Amino acid sequence: MPAPPKDARSCLAEVLEVERVGDDGVILSVRPEIAMLDVRASRFFMLRHEDARSPAIPRPFSLYRQRGRELEFLIKVMGRGTQALAQSRPGEKLRLIGPLGNGWPALDGDGPMWVMLAGGVGSAPFYLAIEQALKGMDGKARCGKDHVAFLFGAARKGLLYDVDAFRGFGVKVFTATDDGSDGFKGNVLQLLETLWSRGTLPRECRLLACGPERMLEAVEHLAQEKHLECWLSLETLMGCGVGICNGCPVPTRPDGPLGAWPNAKCCVEGPVFSTRDIAL
Ligand SMILES: Cc1cc2nc3c(=O)[nH]c(=O)nc-3n(C[C@H](O)[C@H](O)[C@H](O)COP(=O)(O)OP(=O)(O)OC[C@H]3O[C@@H](n4cnc5c(N)ncnc54)[C@H](O)[C@@H]3O)c2cc1C
Numbered sequence: 001m002p003a004p005p006k007d008a009r010s011c012l013a014e015v016l017e018v019e020r021v022g023d024d025g026v027i028l029s030v031r032p033e034i035a036m037l038d039v040r041a042s043r044f045f046m047l048r049h050e051d052a053r054s055p056a057i058p059r060p061f062s063l064y065r066q067r068g069r070e071l072e073f074l075i076k077v078m079g080r081g082t083q084a085l086a087q088s089r090p091g092e093k094l095r096l097i098g099p100l101g102n103g104w105p106a107l108d109g110d111g112p113m114w115v116m117l118a119g120g121v122g123s124a125p126f127y128l129a130i131e132q133a134l135k136g137m138d139g140k141a142r143c144g145k146d147h148v149a150f151l152f153g154a155a156r157k158g159l160l161y162d163v164d165a166f167r168g169f170g171v172k173v174f175t176a177t178d179d180g181s182d183g184f185k186g187n188v189l190q191l192l193e194t195l196w197s198r199g200t201l202p203r204e205c206r207l208l209a210c211g212p213e214r215m216l217e218a219v220e221h222l223a224q225e226k227h228l229e230c231w232l233s234l235e236t237l238m239g240c241g242v243g244i245c246n247g248c249p250v251p252t253r254p255d256g257p258l259g260a261w262p263n264a265k266c267c268v269e270g271p272v273f274s275t276r277d278i279a280l
């Protein structure tokens with residue numbers, strides 16, 4: 001049975017800052033009571049206020065940045081849970097459970113280029129991913145800046161959260177907006193096809209994607225069609241985050257390594273899955 005990660009902890013964390021970002025987002029910085037070792041990109045934490053402001057069920061968020069003891073979360077305000085977190089004030093305490101889930105595979109510099117596809121707040125697990133790819137992790141060869149491309153798509157410019165921070169890495173960054181208010185006019189997959197056809201990016205690459213479900217379905221189909229290695233970071237609804245409630249099923253491929261059971265649990269077997277393992 002898949003179990004919660006051994007390094008997961010439940011603790012209080014002090015709110016340090018809440019910075020507005022984009023049209024409807026915040027970057028929430030907290031300092032947990034317990035120091036965390038380096039957390040692999042695309043692992044996540046469950047967060048809530050321990051009073052009536054937050055729903056009883058905590059909400060899952062990818063770790064956006066880690067600066068020593070400080071953790072940062074990029075949060076798009078959707079409903080009651082995210083609103084309560086966005087309205088946190090410095091000095092308040094939050095309940096934090098994590099780190100949870102698996103995270104991206106080790107982003108080594110040995111194979112084809114890494115092409116990262118983000119849709120809206122699906123950019124959250126990519127800041128650390130790029131940072132860890134450039135510095136190397138788990139003894140794997142680190143990537144050169146030319147070995148990473150970040151394609152960031154959103155409905156409009158105001159939803160390309162914190163995009164300048166990504167540009168600051170010096171990797172290839174391309175943006176796409178549905179209304180053409182920033183970068184390419186169209187979606188992130190149309191942008192990828194255009195960059196391939198112009199020869200700006202190599203067709204042989206490894207894909208990582210996080211974003212709305214329809215975008216991830218399209219990425220999955222593209223990866224199957226082009227025979228590309230591809231990992232998706234899924235944002236299912238989650239009740240517990242630790243494998244108990246069965247609230248986060250993801251359909252598995254019968255012929256894949258997880259195919260012995262029709263569903264995997266996104267919280268403990270994901271949130272990152274290879275497209276060889278699941279069928280959205
Ligand atoms: C592993 C993981 C990592 C995540 N990382 C981030 C992150 O870094 N930043 C971030 O802003 N969000 C992230 N999310 C999504 C975030 O957890 C939800 O937006 C949040 O739970 C919504 O809570 P709420 O109480 O504000 O909204 P609710 O009141 O619960 O819902 C409001 C509306 O949002 C919809 N909604 C709720 N959850 C989701 C979801 N997962 N996907 C699509 N629509 C949803 C509901 O159907 C409803 O229409 C992540 C989710 C997972 C599973």
Ligand code: FES
Nearest residue numbers: 240241245246267
């Ligand atoms: S969220 Fe409860 S089992 Fe996954």
